Amino acid sequence: MSQVLLSAKGLRLAFGGVKAADGIDLDVRHGEFLAIIGPNGAGKTTFINMTTGYLRPQAGRIEFDGKPILGLSPRAIVRRGIGRSFQLPQLFSEHTVLENAALAIAARRGIWSPFTPLLRPRWRDEAMDLLDRFGLRAVAESRADALNEGARKLADIAMAVALEPSLLLMDEPTSGVAAAEKMVIVETLVRVLRSTGVTAVFVEHDMDVVARFADRVAVWSQGRIAALGPPGEVLADPKVRREVIGIAANA
Amino acid sequence: MKRESLLAALGALALVVCAWAVPWLKFVLTIALAKGIAVLGILLLLRAGQVSFGHSMFLALGAYTMAFLAPMEDEVLLLLPAAALIAAGFGLVIGLFLVRYRDIFFGMLNLAFAMVLYSLLEKLYAITKGTDGIRVAALSFAGTEPERGTQEWIVFGIALGLAILFGLLVRFYLASPMGRALAGIKTRETRLEFMGVPARRVLLFAYVLSALMGGVGGALVAMTTRHVTPQIAYWTASGELVFIAILGGAGSALGPFLGATAFELVRVYAAAAVADAWQMILGGVLLVVILFAPGGVWGLLSRRWRA
Structure with a gap:
């Protein structure tokens, strides 16, 4: 077993x-x-x-x-x-899908950097890659509250997966x-x-x-x-x- | 973003030109810049969906630090950081308690602390001179003691420089993971916790930063008015800061300065035109903003750009 x-x-x-x-x-x-x-x-x-x-x-x-x-x-x-x-x-409804994903990545990697951007190149790429795996690349720049329910569900799970x-x-x-x-x-x-x-x-x-x-x-x-x-x-x-x-x- | 920078540069230039062309406006614009810096702190808390109805306490702490320390140490380059640090330290201590609360409780607890400070400043006459207030002793700037006209320009320049510095700081901060998490408190605080992010600590950082900016704003007010009274901590002064935040708009770090400048100018001209009813005019302006421009002055400008 x-x-x-x-x-x-x-x-x-x-x-x-x-x-x-x-x-x-x-x-x-x-x-x-x-x-x-x-x-x-x-x-x-x-x-x-x-x-x-x-x-x-x-x-x-x-x-x-x-x-x-x-x-x-x-x-x-x-x-x-x-x-x-x-x-x-x-x-996070006011943020884009990409920012939501990047924020989840930041939560794993360390959020305490007050003056470097969330969407720094490496995190942006990582967030884009995550969204890609969930088929969400096309809506990456959309606000989270503009998604249909299916995409919202996937984005929600993608954020949980980002935490590994x-x-x-x-x-x-x-x-x-x-x-x-x-x-x-x-x-x-x-x-x-x-x-x-x-x-x-x-x-x-x-x-x-x-x-x-x-x-x-x-x-x-x-x-x-x-x-x-x-x-x-x-x-x-x-x-x-x-x-x-x-x-x-x-x- | 480029337009925002351009507007900031043009705004700064316009302030300098106005202060030069109309000398008595220099005082008004310095106060506007000082309040704008304090309102930047309110803007941070608004991003988290929280309104502080007691932020004038930090202005008072900054202003009184200046007034108390000036007789012992007259160097502005030391006094300003001291005022900022004392306000930030106080913000940290009460922030540890306040960040446990949200919405109306957060707002009213801030008010409560501010009113306690106001009462202490008013009642402890032996130390604070009560409602008579304290005159700010002569100040020196990098070891020099310039004559009055030059000094006014220096204080105006310091206020403008610090406004630009804190404006940039807030802009970078809001685009950072911490800034985005701060906005997350407004929409999905539960999610933050389930991402392993301590929402209270995120809010505490913003609160301390806002207290620090409040302290700087207060110190600049003291440097400009050269007289500090408990009135600076009174609840109407806190309301004024929230008023300015709404007037300017919370969408950009420029909003507080647009709001503060508009507020001070409307106040000066309204008071001159209708001495007894200037508050009514300010109230009317606020009503118009809430009804027709909920994004404030900044919202109006950015909408025009998008159109």
Whole structure:
């Protein structure tokens, strides 16, 4: 079995009476693409928020690369090598796409230079190369808030990839994207992530995307993992099809 | 960018010509430049989406540093950096607390600190001479003590030189990773944190820089008026700086100087024309700017270029 990169044990978190995490145990292996599926409100985003330090679980522990990360700030967790993208892309809307990418590169290389330009030649080239890999070169000079949803999603993920994480958590990378665009976006995404060797966990509602690109699928239901395994097995499970995919498809 | 540099050069030249042609305007324009430098600091905070309603405290710190130290050391080349450093140091200390807050809390906490300083300056009569204020002792410039007319030109020249220096500094800063991250605080602070960038530290750097420029502005005001009173720290003085920032526009480092010059000239001429109602005229100008030129004077000029 491959080495475990992220290990979550007994995560619990309730918001009032709603159990967003009710004993989550999950190991993410080095290099795999793990899809998280489940109906809205099942606690998928909560898991990402707990892993990235945005929320603190009431019980349980999380280890990354063998070291505990619970209680660390999002900033410290990013520096350990966990990146994330957002369901609603978090781009700097007043900046161009190129500046967004360059700022992410600056965040990795060192932002504390107050009098040398962000778009210095080397960083500009690096940012352009990053955008190229995501198929965003044509919109590099556009303001981030002028992009369509698909490009916004890719730019959001490109910024996370610029930080060179070893684990990338993506919250619904294809939500809000037109059906015709969806597969193109995921193919681009998977190609880039596979080429960098990054381990990926992604929340997804589209079962075609999950079946085609995930190495394993975790099924979330009411704050618990109801099933975990290869997509062929999990997605064929009648209980999952009836109770989760049916709901998820309607969600 | 070239047009911006050209406008800056033409603006600087116009100020010199005005100061030469109309000698009494030299005083007004020096004050405008001093306030423009302080407003550059407000502009930095505006880039982060934050408004300080208490920035006059840094002018007061710069001005009072000048007034307190001048009897002991009259050299402007030492006094100016001292005023800047004291304001920056104070900015660092209160900034460590203030950068935890955003929006209305940030604005009002700045106001609170400024009002505390104002009260201290007003009440501690034994030290500050209260509302009587302190007269700034005679100053020397690089070891010389020129006569009054020459001295006025020197102070005007220093103000103009520092305005250009800080204008360039702010322009480079805003184009740097730190400057772009500062603007990111306004739009996506969460993202900054998830990129591993400490937003508070980014804002703190800008705050200290803005305090430093406030201190320099205050020192220049003291060098020009030669008399310092607590009024410089009063909340209306802070409001005036925000007014100038809006009037000039936050889109360029030139905005604060365009705004400050327009403000001081409108004030002088409005006060001369309608002595009791000049504030009403300034209020009217602000209304017109907000309604028809939200980008301020700078916004109007740059729109004309683009058209």
